[in-house]
Amino acid sequence: MSKIEPSWDYYRTFLMVLKEGSLSGAARELGLTQPTVGRHVDAMEEMLGFPLFTRSPQGLLPTDAARALQPYAETLAATSAALLRAASGQQDTVSGTVRISASEVIGIEVLPPILAELHAQYPDLTVELSASDAIEDILRQEADIAVRMAVPAQDALVALHIGAVPLGFHAHRRYLDRRGIPETLADLSRHSLIGYDRETAAIRAIIARTPELPEVRFAFKADSNLAQLAAIRAGFGIGICQNALAARDPDILPVLAAGFAMKLETWLVMHENLKTAPRCRVVFDALASGLRTYIRQP
């Protein structure tokens, strides 16, 4: 009856073996040695009563059972990281680590100056940035604060509506000089278009709202919006990006601005638990103000 619960450290080792695919690799990551990692896996297998990996000289291959347990181990890892972040901000001063999740474009083009100013004000603050759009992140505490383009239907979350980020077609002046300026949406079919690789839910919504959009064949495909932005800047063709980002470069010109308008509703999201944490409050307020300024610029 008095079965001793196994060490929680086994789960950490197990997760790293899954990620690395080998005992040696996991040992390197964890700062342990290969025999130790092997012993952890052995102990875990013995206590569970079934094998987690099939061993081979090339590494360890996870069994179905191991894959079924992986999400739990990942939650453990995320939670323990969140605990350490929470602990880092327990001093009465604004200090510690705050992990922010945002889309690539926002995280790279918009947030850095906001965060730089914030950090100048609070030098003890460490900021982690994670490029991701998954709402689950914040529920699973993989991030403390998130910039999201969807309403979080979550009771446990604090959500602040920032406003709508306007989007539009844009191209580099160099490209337009060479290929001409399209006048109607239909003209787009004669242009080099920059677009998505896989359809996401957000993209399907835009397509549904814009029936005038011609059937297009993209000349440049990338799931990364950041890569699409880079392609626009490089004069590859016409693509969609945030108006405010395009406006920063006088050589990037809006195209079909009158006939086509889109916007991304934006929210700032935080776990309710963190409302009272000073380090999170400060970052939340700075992001709210910074993002609103970003949205309001012409």
Place this chain on the structure above:
Amino acid sequence: MSKIEPSWDYYRTFLMVLKEGSLSGAARELGLTQPTVGRHVDAMEEMLGFPLFTRSPQGLLPTDAARALQPYAETLAATSAALLRAASGQQDTVSGTVRISASEVIGIEVLPPILAELHAQYPDLTVELSASDAIEDILRQEADIAVRMAVPAQDALVALHIGAVPLGFHAHRRYLDRRGIPETLADLSRHSLIGYDRETAAIRAIIARTPELPEVRFAFKADSNLAQLAAIRAGFGIGICQNALAARDPDILPVLAAGFAMKLETWLVMHENLKTAPRCRVVFDALASGLRTYIRQP
């Protein structure tokens, strides 16, 4: 830079010290010794850089910082328990442990026969029952399957609408013989009423929907609906309970059945991850069918 992450076992020990309020108590619960538990706490304090407890000969008092970290430690504990349950069902047969969360009344009055029949069919299945109404339970994986009286606004959850459980005023025949049968809602003010101790969201909703309800003073107050049911059965007075439960006892009679009808919409909820787990499927289906039968009876 190469700061070693602390042992995750420290968090387990830390949580138990919080719960027990003493090193010795935590040691007893964990199957460790008091010096070991003390060392874990010391190590954790040293790595965090601030104290977690103020020591005294009477025990350990948590600091504010420790209380702030408690929810994270609890998530860790819940997740590791969920991992072990998931592992328990990894055999190809229907086996292992399933943890069910339901209200006290449902869990004690309705579920046992359903689960008994299920267990007769699958003897290798272990069922854990947790009396709780918090939706978070299932999100935080503190339970595998939950019976809930609210729509779960959660993407990651599978929810099956069971139907509406009819509620009504009831009293024991003995009480009604002695005090008479109320004819209108207003008559209730002359009766001994059994009711809630604190207003919950569900209760406020009912009050808002029923403006005819007189201002009442309860003669018996309990937050536990189970205790209220027991008071009704004991002939203490008039209270609200599920019609189907009252109908089981011929001496419990409905009161004001015509003028007052309420119902609790009921859902069966499961984490999406567990959809494919055989042990959870089986329990989910059995609960769905059993609860629907329960609701349909007159």
Place this chain on the structure above:
DNA sequence: TCATGGCTATACTTTTATGTATGAGCAAGA
């Protein structure tokens, strides 16, 4: 007042877990 039973803290011993060193297997490339 003094014993009892709860608690923590410390010194010491033992057990456990980890690291080190090495061997064997397999794949890729000279």
Place this chain on the structure above:
DNA sequence: TCTTGCTCATACATAAAAGTATAGCCATGA
């Protein structure tokens, strides 16, 4: 073919964590 580089497994030595025993503190109750 034979190295090189990667893997896991094993035997042995060491370091780290656990347990044991005990002392001290502070309540409570006879």
